[in-house]
Amino acid sequence: MSLRTPADRYRMIRLIRGFEELALELVASGDIVGGTHPYIGQEAVAVGVCSALRPEDRLTSTHRGHGHVLAKGADPARLLAELTGREGGLNRGRGGSMHAADLSLGILGANGIVGAGAPIAVGAAWAAQLAGEPRVVVSFFGDGALNQGVLLESFNLAAMWQVPVVFVCENNGYATTLPAAVAVAGSALGRAEAFGIPAVAVDGMDTEAVREAALAAVDRARSGGGPEFLECSTYRFEGHHTMERRIKLDYRPAEEIASWRERDPLARAAALVGDTTAIDAEVAEQLYQAREFALASPAPDPAGACDHLYASGLRPRAGAVA
Amino acid sequence: MSWLSYTKALNRALADALAEDPSVCLFGEDIGAGLAGPTLGLQKRFGTSRVVDTPLSEQGFTGVAVGAALAGLRPVIEFQIPALLFLVFEQLVNQAHKFSLMTGGQASVPLTCLVPGSGSRDGWAGQHSDHPYGLFAHMGVKTVVPATPTDAYGLLRSAIADPDPVVVFAPAAALGVREDVTGPLPAIPLGQARIHRPGTDVTVVAVGHLVHEALAVARELTEQGISVEVLDPRTLYPFDWDSLGASLEKTGRLVVIDDSNRSCGIGAEILATAAEQYRLTAPPRRITRPDGAVLPFARELDRALQPSGDQLRHAVHAVLKH
Secondary structure: OOOOOHHHHHHHHHHHHHHHHHHHHHHHOOOOOOOOOOOOOOHHHHHHHHOOOOOOOEEEOOOOOHHHHHHOOOOHHHHHHHHOOOOOOOOOOOOOHHHOOEHHHOEOOOOOOOOOHHHHHHHHHHHHHHHOOOOOEEEEEEHHHHHOHHHHHHHHHHHHHOOOEEEEEEEOOEEOOEEHHHOOOOOHHHHHHOOOOOEEEEEOOOHHHHHHHHHHHHHHHHOOOOOEEEEEEOOOOOOOOHHHHOOOOOOOOHHHHHHHHOOOHHHHHHHOOOOOHHHHHHHHHHHHHHHHHHHHOOOOOHHHOOOOOOOOOOOOOOOOOO | OEEEEHHHHHHHHHHHHHHHOOOEEEEEOOOOOOOOOOOOOHHHHHOOOOEEEOOOOHHHHHHHHHHHHHOOOEEEEEOOOOOHHHHOHHHHHHHHOOHHHHOOOOOOOOOEEEEEEEOOOOOOOOOOOOOOHHHHHHHOOEEEOOOOHHHHHHHHHHHHHOOOOEEEEEEHHHOOOEEEEOOOOOOOOOOOOEEEEOOOOEEEEEOOOHHHHHHHHHHHHHOOOOOEEEEEOOEEEOOOHHHHHHHHHHHOOEEEEOOOOOOOOHHHHHHHHHHHHOOOOOOOEEEOOOOOOOOOOOHHHHHHOOOOHHHHHHHHHHHHOO
16 A cells, blocks of 8 residues: 555554554454554554655564554455454464564564564665665664663664664653653663764654655665664553553553643644545445454464474474374 | 594585575674684685674674575574573574464574584683573474584585574584595485494484594493494484484483483483383483583583593493393
């Protein structure tokens, strides 16, 4: 799906928002087990950044990855089928929410370990550089990853080797429940600047502002200018994980949540489009179809629980001997 | 005919892989200079873009290699000391190894890790002397421990060609082994044991450099009329259970000699499988380092914790009493 026009971008934000709301419903109904990390509120980042990418570009994502995966073009029906653990899912039900991937679209996976995608992105960018391919790789991560050593190692390697990677920090203010204010010494921008990586602060609630910054960073990376770092200030309207719908926590003041909701990226994107009725109806239909597909897709056969454990086809010994 | 050292065999395997396949590349510390031996001269021959000297950022460059593998390359990483594997357990086990299953077979990670100097070297003390192959076998990562130069060459070639991550442990105590070889060396498939010496009374499974100790003991016991079969698994995961079974059908007696920690070690797995599946004439024995051993510095203390020929001789006599 193209993200070239404001209407395209509104449509994608609407899709991600609707998808995440549908996922909340399916978590509540028990159709999605294990819960999800809702992306609601942060859509402008995924859509703004991915609107600057080409189909051959790649990305690494996070535990809160549905927005990135959809914005890079994954089929919402197959993503939802992945969340419901079905054979028709992107990963045949073997990965779930935290590992959703579509390699054919350059989506190298959501990831369950904070910061783990960064060196993988640098490696994919290094490979593109070695092959002389004009591909860019985006590494999404949150403010929690700013304190992972491997992220800083990745900054160093990317800067030393001048690989075409764009680091996108989605600073939503909290690493699970820990405020960035009491976790991050110095600053996010300062971390990148220390490695000689150009660093830009962006309003992560404004799709167009994110897009503009991403276009500049991606173009520069593609033309051999090396890595860049974007800090997108954003906010998740939901809890860290859907379990917070059951366990009420009070680590975020109600006024804070309310004030960020006033900057909802969906409303801001809609304002650029005018009448969104037709798009909204199309997205609603798309999500209806996605739901139908996800719930009709067969559950995997338990006999296939070790399928794909090895790319070579090696089968492990069973856990019990008959 | 030429006189091939173990280290030279590794060097030749890397050079041949680089020459034959443009997707093969090397990462590691001091590999340009060839400090550890196996990479000597390779940067001069293949260039700095394929033989990449990395900063001291093990987690970073291991993640980079995972990303490069996802992008279609076949990276090999040299780790100078085995303890570095502890730093990158996350990247190797939690990322590289799990990608195939988690993506439902979309991704493969053809990554090889080479540790030229695993286990004890005199005087390298607590943090440089482990032999952690059991950890990788336990997690299901393909794990290889060659005992001879021709096996080192052939197994490293197969590891690099394999579509899954493989860790190749070259025991420090085997690096001095030399062999007469003629003509080109063959690749040796993963997962195939080697009977170094046929015998009928006792099966001795020896891992890595201890194959040579076991052969010495077997030769000596011949004079006492004892026929020892020496089985070198070569690959610890996947283990060649069929070859072990065929040997035990013949001998009914088993001793394992394994230079790693006792509890949850590969020796334990071999004994458990033998006890579960075969009719043994005598309770099996294993000779290992102590539970949870940390090798002390002083040579007398270091040697005191490693398996010895004397212990093997006693164990063979013990299983023959039944």
